[in-house]
Ligand code: C2E
Ligand code: SIN
């Protein structure tokens with residue numbers, strides 16, 4: 221049994237589609253090609269591709285079915301946020317096209333034995349003409365199928381020219397979908413890996429406790445406060461808690477030393493920035509390269525007096541400048557093995573003094589502007605009593 225996502229609602233052909241001017245159609249097509257090239261979300265991409273195919277083929281219905289090898293199923297999304305519709309990968313015309321590795325053109329469903337009228341009976345939709353077109357990844361492995369139903373012109377019948385056009389759409393769509401699916405995979409894996417790393421680090425240092433979580437939240441609030449796009453703010457939230465992973469190279473005797481560090485120990489401690497950079501720098505992808513930059517630059521100062529390189533101002537990546545504010549704010553406002561927690565007034569005073577010296581002035585302003593929100597997070601994510 222085949223289900224199309226819009227099944228249940230009987231959709232009538234929209235005759236307005238048939239009267240579209242060619243130049244209008246071309247403009248729409250070029251526009252959607254542009255959107256498809258930029259889209260990174262798989263469900264939204266499926267929608268865009270479906271709409272493009274409908275417009276190009278002047279079809280009443282189009283579904284894009286993607287193969288899920290793990291479950292031997294096809295799935296599609298009717299629209300974003302709506303649950304996936306799933307069907308077994310052997311069923312109906314889709315299964316046939318997949319098995320043959322070839323497209324199917326049914327000009328007249330009423331007289332073609334390959335078309336099973338059962339679902340039309342159930343839904344009240346009348347299928348006159350259907351095309352199914354498999355599409356592949358760049359290695360020729362099947363990725364899914366297009367299913368296009370009822371032409372809105374030419375008496376409702378698809379012909380070989382339509383099938384050829386659908387083939388072009390499908391080969392373009394296959395490439396776009398493959399890229400988005402790989403991106404999604406890679407990013408998901410990277411986020412997982414980063415969370416694991418965070419857990420490993422926290423279990424070793426007596427200092428951290430809820431520190432990494434608070435730094436993540438503070439960074440996010442600060443990023444939004446300066447108007448950073450949400451997707452970037454979320455990326456920063458993922459990577460900012462990783463700024464100290466390089467401390468894995470620091471011996472416990474230094475990391476958890478109760479008193480002041482000797483010059484020699486502090487020299488070693490400073491290496492955690494380069495070590496963190498080394499851990500991430502050879503991995504590709506947005507997440508890993510952002511984590512590398514934050515680990516490397518979070519102890520640089522606006523005036524160039526920081527470490528490891530002494531870069532200044534906007535040479536320091538905005539992610540690292542924000543993480544520096546979040547990190548120091550939390551270090552001062554919390555107890556450490558080597559220091560007591562400071563009163564908030566004293567913390568605020570230090571940030572005012574260091575505005576334009578240690579810290580980017582606009583980030584100190586942002587911190588002051590959202591201080592109530594920051595303090596609320598601190599309240600919620602406080603260290604358990606008697607932590608030390
Ligand atoms: P951390 O404890 O996470 O501190 C991060 C940053 O917060 C410090 O970077 C510094 O900029 C700021 N900060 C922390 N405590 C104070 C403070 O009492 N006064 C002022 N003015 N700033 C403070 P920094 O200095 O580069 O230190 C990097 C890391 O080195 C620290 O991370 C900590 O793990 C270690 N460390 C620094 N000083 C000491 C120390 O005296 N004793 C021990 N055991 N570790 C230290
Ligand atoms: C449907 O659209 O649900 C039926 C068409 C087909 O069997 O491929």
Ligand code: SIN
Nearest residue numbers: 421425428464465467
């Ligand atoms: C962290 O991941 O921020 C903590 C690293 C450490 O202190 O070992």
Ligand code: FE
Nearest residue numbers: 463464518519
């Ligand atoms: Fe650090």
